[in-house]
Amino acid sequence: MKNYSLGKSNLQSSRLIYGCMRIAGDQSVNAIDKGKRAVLSAIDAGYNHFDHADIYGGGASEQLFGELLKQAPHLREKMILTSKASIRPKNNENTYAPTRYDFSKAYILSSVEGSLKRLHSEQLDLFLLHRPDYLFDIDEVAETFQQLKTSGKVAHFGVSNFKPSQVAMLQSALDLPLLVNQIEINIHNIDALNDGTLDQCQQDKLSPIAWCPLGGVAYSAWGNSFSVEDEQRIADELTSQAQVYNCQPWQIILAWLLKHPAKIFPIIGSTTPERIIAAKVALELNYSREDWYRLFEARNGQAVP
Numbered sequence: 034m035k036n037y038s039l040g041k042s043n044l045q046s047s048r049l050i051y052g053c054m055r056i057a058g059d060q061s062v063n064a065i066d067k068g069k070r071a072v073l074s075a076i077d078a079g080y081n082h083f084d085h086a087d088i089y090g091g092g093a094s095e096q097l098f099g100e101l102l103k104q105a106p107h108l109r110e111k112m113i114l115t116s117k118a119s120i121r122p123k124n125n126e127n128t129y130a131p132t133r134y135d136f137s138k139a140y141i142l143s144s145v146e147g148s149l150k151r152l153h154s155e156q157l158d159l160f161l162l163h164r165p166d167y168l169f170d171i172d173e174v175a176e177t178f179q180q181l182k183t184s185g186k187v188a189h190f191g192v193s194n195f196k197p198s199q200v201a202m203l204q205s206a207l208d209l210p211l212l213v214n215q216i217e218i219n220i221h222n223i224d225a226l227n228d229g230t231l232d233q234c235q236q237d238k239l240s241p242i243a244w245c246p247l248g249g250v251a252y253s254a255w256g257n258s259f260s261v262e263d264e265q266r267i268a269d270e271l272t273s274q275a276q277v278y279n280c281q282p283w284q285i286i287l288a289w290l291l292k293h294p295a296k297i298f299p300i301i302g303s304t305t306p307e308r309i310i311a312a313k314v315a316l317e318l319n320y321s322r323e324d325w326y327r328l329f330e331a332r333n334g335q336a337v338p
């Protein structure tokens with residue numbers, strides 16, 4: 034798979050990133066085996082960038098991945114390892130505290146330590162703030178990033194689910210460039226097309242990374258408010274385009290994201306080796322502007338003005 038620079042760095046990421054959120058499944062022996070096979074098939078298929086978060090599987094996803102790296106340490110050299118932190122789910126240790134976001138220095142440092150330990154790694158290539166903390170102090174975050182960089186625990190930084198104003202605010206306090214903004218974008222959720230997120234990515238050379246790229250197609254999207262008729266109209270257009278391009282409808286959805294000039298990196302979250310491999314078909318489709326707008330029109334239920 035062809036690699037591309039992430040943001041202004043020389044980190045070369047495969048255009049499709051492999052998402053590790055689901056790899057530990059229900060944490061049964063069978064699910065763990067399946068997750069390991071999924072990761073190995075992604076590596077074989079040329080994915081070199083793996084996306085984690087401290088909370089995936091309550092830490093079980095990073096743990097599983099770390100076991101693989103322990104068994105085959107040479108795999109680490111060729112890969113980009115990303116993890117995220119800031120979401121602190123309600124737990125039994127402190128039942129008073131609700132689920133919350135936390136950008137405090139103490140929390141971020143301890144979360145990165147936990148990820149490194151589970152991942153059996155000395156350094157994260159990329160660390161992302163998972164969701165914006167409403168009590169976000171940019172100077173404290175800048176100090177935390179500097180400490181993580183100086184200690185060698187993190188090489189590069191980025192954000193996730195940030196609005197353009199939040200990216201600009203954080204960047205104003207940093208000496209290092211933010212490399213990515215990991216956002217939800219799919220045929221259902223097109224906020225990033227309209228709210229300036231992708232504009233900022235192009236302008237500031239920030240790589241947009243798409244989570245749940247198949248949301249609403251392979252399964253219901255979060256907060257999906259589309260009617261049955263809407264879904265049918267989109268499905269019909271996808272089916273008809275898939276026939277023209279001789280591929281699967283879900284591969285058209287990926288091609289639709291890849292067409293955007295901000296250079297979106299979709300994260301593939303399937304745990305099925307055949308789908309992990311077949312996602313690459315989307316990279317080869319010569320997807321046209323006309324088809325991009327036809328699908329947009331089907332999604333919106335009306336032509337653009």
Ligand SMILES: NC(=O)c1ccc[n+]([C@@H]2O[C@H](COP(=O)([O-])OP(=O)(O)OC[C@H]3O[C@@H](n4cnc5c(N)ncnc54)[C@H](OP(=O)(O)O)[C@@H]3O)[C@@H](O)[C@H]2O)c1
Pocket residue numbers: 051052053054055084085163193194215216243244245246247248251252283300301302303304305308
């Ligand atoms: N930053 C954030 O806030 C955030 C939030 C959510 C996720 N993420 C990241 O984004 C990654 C991708 O998210 P995602 O896993 O939701 O992405 P996805 O690739 O859109 O969806 C994967 C899910 O769809 C199913 N699927 C895929 N193709 C299918 C098909 N053709 N027909 C039916 N089902 C199909 C998969 O099932 P099988 O496994 O059975 O194939 C799997 O359950 C995550 O792993 C995580 O790294 C980030």
